[in-house]
Amino acid sequence: xxxxxxxxxxxxxxxxxxxxxxxxxxxxxxxxxxxxxxxxxxxxxxxxxxxxxxxxxxxxxxxxxxxxxxxxxxxxxxxxxxxxxxxxxxxxxxxxxxxxxxxxxxxxxxxxxxxxxxxxxxxxxxxxxxxxxxxxxxxxxxxxxxxxxxxxxxxxxxxxxxxxxxxxxxxxxxxxxxxxxxxxxxxxxxxxxxxxxxxxxxxxxxxxxxxxxxxxxxxxxxx
Amino acid sequence: xxxxxxxxxxxxxxxxxxxxxxxxxxxxxxxxxxxxxxxxxxxxxxxxxxxxxxxxxxxxxxxxxxxxxxxxxxxxxxxxxxxxxxxxxxxxxxxxxxxxxxxxxxxxxxxxxxxx
Ligand SMILES: Nc1nc2c(ncn2[C@@H]2O[C@H](COP(=O)(O)OP(=O)(O)OP(=O)(O)O)[C@@H](O)[C@H]2O)c(=O)[nH]1
Ligand SMILES: [Mg+2]
Ligand SMILES: [Zn+2]
Numbered sequence: 446x447x448x449x450x451x452x453x454x455x456x457x458x459x460x461x462x463x464x465x466x467x468x469x470x471x472x473x474x475x476x477x478x479x480x481x482x483x484x485x486x487x488x489x490x491x492x493x494x495x496x497x498x499x500x501x502x503x504x505x506x507x508x509x510x511x512x513x514x515x516x517x518x519x520x521x522x523x524x525x526x527x528x529x530x531x532x533x534x535x536x537x538x539x540x541x542x543x544x545x546x547x548x549x550x551x552x553x554x555x556x557x558x559x560x561x562x563x564x565x566x567x568x569x570x571x572x573x574x575x576x577x578x579x580x581x582x583x584x585x586x587x588x589x590x591x592x593x594x595x596x597x598x599x600x601x602x603x604x605x606x607x608x609x610x611x612x613x614x615x616x617x618x619x620x621x622x623x624x625x626x627x628x629x630x631x632x633x634x635x636x637x638x639x640x641x642x643x644x645x646x647x648x649x650x651x652x653x654x655x656x657x658x659x660x661x662x663x664x665x666x667x668x
Numbered sequence: 669x670x671x672x673x674x675x676x677x678x679x680x681x682x683x684x685x686x687x688x689x690x691x692x693x694x695x696x697x698x699x700x701x702x703x704x705x706x707x708x709x710x711x712x713x714x715x716x717x718x719x720x721x722x723x724x725x726x727x728x729x730x731x732x733x734x735x736x737x738x739x740x741x742x743x744x745x746x747x748x749x750x751x752x753x754x755x756x757x758x759x760x761x762x763x764x765x766x767x768x769x770x771x772x773x774x775x776x777x778x779x780x781x782x783x784x
Contacts, residue, residue, distance in 0.1 A: 448782070448783040448784075449695060449696065449780040449781060449782060449783055450780070450781045450782075450783040451778050451779075451780055451781075452685065452689050452691065452778060452779045452780075452781055453777075453778045454681070454682075454685050454775075454776040454777065454778055454779060455775065455776070455777060455778070456681060456685075456775055456776055457773070457774060457775045458674065458677040458678055458681055458774050458775065458776065459677075459774065461677075461680075461681065462677075539672070540672075540673045540676075541670050541673055542673065572670060572706055573670045573673065576706075598756075602706075634764070
């Protein structure tokens with residue numbers, strides 16, 4: 446039998462990423478630049494919500510968007526056309542999430558001179574993005590009504606890393622058995638500090654609540 | 669797809685460890701994977717075979733997986749119980765006020781290097 450020597454490593458594969466993410470956050474703080482990481486399942490309304498939010502905030506803040514997609518640039522084009530702000534596409538090369546290194550590369554390719562807020566639309570997925578800290582100041586996620594109110598029970602990690610849970614598509618509430626109070630309770634079980642904001646991105650209802658939360662966050666970050 | 673991403677991180681960390689230890693070839697990598705880490709061991713080893721053989725350092729290198737049991741703690745009665753069998757609900761007192769103690773690990777335990 447071939448003899449082998451054992452070299453002990455004992456290291457979490459998330460460790461490097463966690464360090465890079467902390468470094469990135471430190472750098473963002475010193476530049477006064479706020480980064481929000483927005484996550485959700487595919488199609489729950491990230492791009493629609495961003496367009497509404499940006500249109501409410503673009504007179505008050507200088508905003509840019511990074512759209513992460515496995516391989517397309519439709520969202521980046523959509524944002525640019527609907528809001529006029531700077532928006533770029535990051536291709537993840539088949540990866541199901543963004544990590545801190547990819548996020549940094551994205552930021553480096555943006556013109557961030559004078560920018561107050563960068564929003565990252567992460568890959569549509571409730572599992573992997575939650576495991577990789579991007580270096581963002583805060584994490585937000587969107588849960589849409591058709592997905593069901595039990596998602597915080599099924600995807601605990603995602604809900605425990607998010608500071609804000611936006612409940613979108615409230616206009617279709619009559620057609621689904623989504624219970625908003627139950628949903629709030631489930632979110633609280635995972636993360637007592639998370640803020641739950643119901644919105645309808647289609648009509649814009651409730652988006653102002655999220656926009657004020659964000660504006661306040663960005664102003665505090667700069668102090 | 670998730671597993672392939674994880675494999676790229678393992679490869680990056682193994683390469684770094686090999687360089688630090690002046691190792692020219694790695695014949696085995698031993699992982700500690702928690703039961704509730706969301707990683708499917710079979711997918712991980714499939715992705716590993718495909719990706720590792722593309723690296724000179726890791727040609728033919730075997731990925732071995734140690735599964736670590738998941739254990740939860742009940743805040744109500746202070747007891748520990750196996751998470752996979754009972755989930756969020758404490759089997760001793762029925763409380764929902766429980767949290768995961770361990771079982772989330774995705775770590776490289778050690779690498780094996782041919783000894784000559
Ligand atoms: N009824 C209803 N539909 C909505 C609402 N918000 C978004 N949609 C629709 O949901 C679909 C998906 O919306 P997007 O904003 O593209 O969702 P996304 O999360 O960016 O999708 P991916 O980037 O593909 O993951 C579109 O057809 C939207 O028009 C809403 O509040 N109500
Ligand atoms: Mg989108
Ligand atoms: Zn108990």
